Amino acid sequence: xxxxxxxxxxxxxYGRRWALRDCTVDIPAGHVVGLVxxxxxxxxxxxxxAAGQLTPTSGTITVLGGRPTGEPAQLAxxxxxxxxxxxxxxxxVADHLRLGARLNPGWDAALARxxxxxxxxxxxxxxxxxxxxxxxxxxxxxxxAKRPELLILDEPVAALDPxxxxxxxxxxxxxxxxxxxxxxxxxxxxxxxxxxxxxxxxLVGSRxxxxxxxxxxxxxxxxxxxxxxSPDRLPGDWQVVSARHTDRxxxxxxxxxxxxxxxxxxxxxxxLEDLVLAYMDEPAPAHLRPVLEVKR
Amino acid sequence: xxxxTWRQFRVAAATAAAALVVLAAALALTGPGLxxxxxxxxxxxxxxxxxxxxxxxxxxxxxxxxxxxxLVVLILPALLGLFWGAPLVTRxxxxxxxxxxxxxxxxxxxxxxxxxxxxxxxxxxxxxxxxLVATWWSAPLDRSAAPGFGLMDPxxxxxxxxxxxxxxxxxxxLGVTVGMLVRRTVPAMAVTLVxxxxxxxxxxxxxxxxxxxxxxASFALGPENVDSFGKAGDQEFPHLTLESAIPGDTGAWVLxxxxxxxxxxxxxxxxxPATVRVSTTSGPCGPSQQSREPxxxxxxxxxxxxxxxxxxxxxxxxxxxxxxxQWIETGIYALLTAGLAGLCFRWIRRRLS
Numbered sequence: 001x002x003x004x005x006x007x008x009x010x011x012x013x014y015g016r017r018w019a020l021r022d023c024t025v026d027i028p029a030g031h032v033v034g035l036v037x038x039x040x041x042x043x044x045x046x047x048x049x050a051a052g053q054l055t056p057t058s059g060t061i062t063v064l065g066g067r068p069t070g071e072p073a074q075l076a077x078x079x080x081x082x083x084x085x086x087x088x089x090x091x092x093v094a095d096h097l098r099l100g101a102r103l104n105p106g107w108d109a110a111l112a113r114x115x116x117x118x119x120x121x122x123x124x125x126x127x128x129x130x131x132x133x134x135x136x137x138x139x140x141x142x143x144x145a146k147r148p149e150l151l152i153l154d155e156p157v158a159a160l161d162p163x164x165x166x167x168x169x170x171x172x173x174x175x176x177x178x179x180x181x182x183x184x185x186x187x188x189x190x191x192x193x194x195x196x197x198x199x200x201x202x203l204v205g206s207r208x209x210x211x212x213x214x215x216x217x218x219x220x221x222x223x224x225x226x227x228x229x230s231p232d233r234l235p236g237d238w239q240v241v242s243a244r245h246t247d248r249x250x251x252x253x254x255x256x257x258x259x260x261x262x263x264x265x266x267x268x269x270x271x272l273e274d275l276v277l278a279y280m281d282e283p284a285p286a287h288l289r290p291v292l293e294v295k296r
Numbered sequence: 297x298x299x300x301t302w303r304q305f306r307v308a309a310a311t312a313a314a315a316l317v318v319l320a321a322a323l324a325l326t327g328p329g330l331x332x333x334x335x336x337x338x339x340x341x342x343x344x345x346x347x348x349x350x351x352x353x354x355x356x357x358x359x360x361x362x363x364x365x366x367l368v369v370l371i372l373p374a375l376l377g378l379f380w381g382a383p384l385v386t387r388x389x390x391x392x393x394x395x396x397x398x399x400x401x402x403x404x405x406x407x408x409x410x411x412x413x414x415x416x417x418x419x420x421x422x423x424x425x426x427x428l429v430a431t432w433w434s435a436p437l438d439r440s441a442a443p444g445f446g447l448m449d450p451x452x453x454x455x456x457x458x459x460x461x462x463x464x465x466x467x468x469x470l471g472v473t474v475g476m477l478v479r480r481t482v483p484a485m486a487v488t489l490v491x492x493x494x495x496x497x498x499x500x501x502x503x504x505x506x507x508x509x510x511x512x513a514s515f516a517l518g519p520e521n522v523d524s525f526g527k528a529g530d531q532e533f534p535h536l537t538l539e540s541a542i543p544g545d546t547g548a549w550v551l552x553x554x555x556x557x558x559x560x561x562x563x564x565x566x567x568x569p570a571t572v573r574v575s576t577t578s579g580p581c582g583p584s585q586q587s588r589e590p591x592x593x594x595x596x597x598x599x600x601x602x603x604x605x606x607x608x609x610x611x612x613x614x615x616x617x618x619x620x621x622q623w624i625e626t627g628i629y630a631l632l633t634a635g636l637a638g639l640c641f642r643w644i645r646r647r648l649s
Contacts, residue, residue, distance in 0.1 A: 051399060055646070070645075076401035086392035091303065099300050103400035139396065146401065 002065070004029040004150050004182045005050050009059035011206075012045050019045040023059070023206045027184060027199075029150070031213075032176055034197030035186040038280055042206045043186040044083060047154045050184070051080035064149055076106055079148035079181075083155045085139035089128030093121050096138060097145075104146040112145035115171075133164025137171060144175050150182045157192055169196050190273040200272070202279040209279040214272065221275050224252045226265040235262075242278040253278045297402060297410040305415055308380060312422055319368065319426065323433040330358065334436030351440035362437045362445070369423075369430045369455035373463035374492050376419040381471020382484040384411055385644075389479050408644050412637060416468050423464030431456045441547075443540045447618050448549035450500035457622040462629035467492050469636040476643050499625070505551050507624045508617060514556070515543050515608045517598050521553070524569075525594070527576055534576055535569035536601070538608055547615035558605030574601050 005027040012020045020042035027033050035043050048054045049061055052068030052075060061067070066074050087096060093116060101107045116123060119137050121130070127138060136156055143151055153172075157165040173196060176183055187193055193200065200217060202210040210217065221241070228250045231240060239255040253270060260267050270278075302309075337354055341347040355362070385408075388394040398404045438447050438456070445452055454463065470492055475484040515521060517536075520543040527534035538555055542548040555570045557563040564570025574581050580600035613621070 048395075053395060053398060070398075070403055072401045072403060075399060075403075078399070080395065080399040082392060082395035082399075084392060086396050088304070088393050088396070089391065090307075095303060099303075099397075100400065102299055103297065103397075103402045105401055142396065143399075 002029045003027065003062070004031075004033070005061070005063050005184065007046070007049075007059065007061045010046070010049065010056055010061050011058035012042075012049060012054055013057040018057075018206075020049070021206045023203075023208075025201065025203075025208050025211070027201065029064075029182045030180075031199040032173075032183040032185065032197045033199040033201060034193030034214075035184060035201050035203060036188065036190060036193055036276055037186075037203035039188065041203045043203055044154050046203070047080075047152050047184065047186055048082075051078055051152050053080070053082075076104060076146065077149045079143035079146055079151040081136075081139045081143045081151070081153045081156050084159060085136040085156055087127040087130075087135055087138050087142075089126065091127055092123065093125050093127060093130075093138060094123035096127060096142060097123070100142050100145055106147045108145045108147050111147075112141055115141045115144070119171075131164070133160050133167060136160060136164070136168050140168065140171065140175075144179070147179070148181060150184065151176075153183065153185045155186055155188070157187065158189075165192065172196065190276045194272045200276075202276055204280055210275070217275060218270065218272065220257055221253060221255050221270045222260060223268045223270050223274065224250075224254060224260065224265040225268070226250060226262075241275075242281055297407060298414060300397070301411050301414045305380075305418070309418060312376075312418075316422060316425060320429045323365065323429045326361070327433040330433065331436050334440070352442065355437060355440045355442050355445070358437055359445075362434055365430050365434060366452055366455040369426050369460050370451075370496075372423055372426050373419075373460060373467040374489060374496075376422065376464050377467030377471035377488050377492055378485045380415055380419055381468040382475045382488050383481050384415060384472045384475060386475040386479060386481040386484050390481060404644050405641060408640060412469065412472065412640065416465055419464045419468040420461045423460040424458070427456065427458070427460035443550075446547040446549070446615075448547060448613060448615055448621075450504070453500070453504075453549075453618075453621070454496070457619070459622055459625050459629070462626040462633070463496070465633045466495075466629045466636075469633045469640070473636045473640050473643075476640060503628075504621065504625065505549075505613065507621055508613070510551055510611050510613055512609075512611045513542075515610060516602045517606060517608060518543055519595075519598075520544075520546075521608050521610075522598065523567075525572075525598070533571050533573050534581070536564075536572045536606075537567065537569045540567065542610055542612050542614075543608075545612070545614055549613040549615075550610060551613065552609075552611045554609045556607050556609050562609070563606070572601055572606060574604060 003026055005025070007023055007025045010020060010023040010025075011018060023042060023046060025046070035047070037043055045054065049056055050063050050068060052070045063074075064077055066077070068074055068078065088099075091099070097109070097112045097116065100112060101109055116138075119134065119141075121134060121138065127135060130138065140153075140156065143153070157168050160168060169192065172183070172185075175181075185193065185197065194214075198214055200210070200212065200214050201208055226249070228245055228248055231243060234240065234254075235256075237256055237258060241253040241255060244251045253274065334354060337350045338347070341350040385394075388397065397407060434456075438452070441447075441452070447453060447456060454460065467488070471484070471488040474488045474491065475481070478484040478487055521539050521541050523537045523539035525534060525536045536555060538553050540550040540553050542550060552566065554566065555563045557573070563572070574597070576582060581597040
């Protein structure tokens with residue numbers, strides 16, 4: 001499978017502070033990839049690096065096989081909707097479409113016009129007077145109509161109300177289905193990603209804690225409840241993601257490919273949210289716990 | 297890209313254009329009257345020989361509008377730097393729209409190049425136009441200006457000819473550069489103002505006097521370079537104050553003007569009264585001579601002071617260097633502008649986002 005994004009030991013430093021450090025991640029093409037992690041995990045930095053808005057301090061990154069250097073040819077292949085979906089407040093909706101048409105050789109004017117029409121946006125309306133949802137839709141339209149191979153969205157729905165959020169994600173899904181593009185979408189809300197993404201990456205402190213297709217992740221993770229047991233007496237092929245103990249009882253979330261037969265444990269399904277929270281909670285230092293990836 | 301630049305710039309451009317039109321209209325309405333008043337006065341004074349007095353009166357009458365117009369031309373580059381230069385990039389950074397526009401299929405170098413060129417040329421054109429109408433309007437006043445307000449003097453030099461265009465280009469690019477480094481509009485505007493004002497003060501004080509080696513010469517005293525001469529009742533000798541002017545070179549930029557006594561020592565100068573050891577009890581400066589030839593008394597007394605060996609020692613830049621200085625200074629600011637623009641391009645490629 002070709003990689004949409006491949007980063008190796010990627011780092012970005014602002015002054016003395018590392019916003020992203022030693023990040024190694026592979027994002028396959030042809031998916032809607034959800035990038036999830038706590039604030040400060042480096043999601044925005046990673047996505048800006050991928051879009052060519054930043055240059056890395058260390059390490060390498062390739063996007064769609066090319067380096068995001070800010071050259072026009074590479075820029076044309078990547079659509080980027082930045083955090084808070086910025087648009088020019090003083091420019092009208094029509095002005096934005098004109099901007100896109102003039103600055104992108106591959107601009108799909110029909111797509112842009114249709115989308116704006118379908119959204120019910122008045123082309124003469126100033127972008128500064130649009131609602132948050134409409135503004136996000138306008139930014140998405142600009143990102144889509146340049147016909148990129150990869151669309152990167154950084155927390156596009158963070159500031160939207162639930163209804164606008166659903167509409168935005170629906171519009172995104174329709175466009176993905178129609179134009180067969182790869183998408184990387186970051187969020188700290190798992191519920192948003194659950195509906196849209198078929199691939200999930202959990203990024204905590206610049207490290208990938210879990211990555212894989214959503215189905216596989218759900219199939220290989222289990223919640224176990226049983227009598228209290230010390231961790232070193234668990235089967236060797238279990239990857240314990242999180243463990244909670246009371247005096248008598250242990251509750252574990254484990255990853256294993258093998259079925260669980262031990263009758264001492266009662267096994268239940270985990271939701272995507274449980275899974276993500278378990279990885280985000282994980283206190284273990286990175287060097288003790290190998291980076292986990294679902295093998296396919 | 298030019299379309300987008302124009303689309304973002306057109307309100308500011310229209311505002312500036314409107315202000316310029318108002319200024320140009322005001323000057324166009326009053327300019328012909330000023331010119332005809334001047335030529336009528338010159339014809340009249342040429343007959344009765346009172347031209348110095350006419351110049352004084354004419355300049356005094358119009359000093360306020362003269363200063364106002366001059367100040368407008370001096371301040372305009374700073375305004376362009378503040379309101380066109382500083383927000384050019386910071387506005388995008390503050391609204392986050394740089395992330396939108398830099399992800400279109402166009403390099404940010406080209407984005408900056410178009411913005412800098414287009415808006416920068418507009419700034420130069422605005423300053424050039426403003427200087428042109430001001431230079432035209434104040435031509436009669438520049439010819440009759442009092443010492444300190446001549447074309448070569450620091451206050452006026454920067455508001456005439458071609459240097460205002462160079463100032464505008466420099467102020468604009470300075471604003472853009474500071475904006476890129478500071479990244480916030482209002483602080484960037486403040487820093488731009490401080491830096492530009494500092495450069496504009498340092499230039500005439502420390503740099504311009506040395507653009508070409510100044511001329512040093514000594515001059516006999518006469519009505520052109522003596523401001524006042526007189527004696528207070530309780531003093532033995534009279535006091536003489538020099539005018540900052542060069543005999544035979546009206547409009548020269550006087551850098552220093554001092555009175556030297558017969559032994560060549562400095563007796564005083566720079567506008568301060570100096571004691572002249574000439575007898576006021578007898579001789580040409582004595583009371584008998586003064587009463588015998590009323591009106592002629594001053595000249596014969598000055599002639600006596602000259603005979604004793606008092607001289608004006610002056611260091612100055614001759615008036616005919618006005619245009620060489622304009623070109624040299626324009627060149628210096630053009631170089632500064634180019635340097636800052638280079639810095640902007642480096643910065644936008646390497647650091648910004």
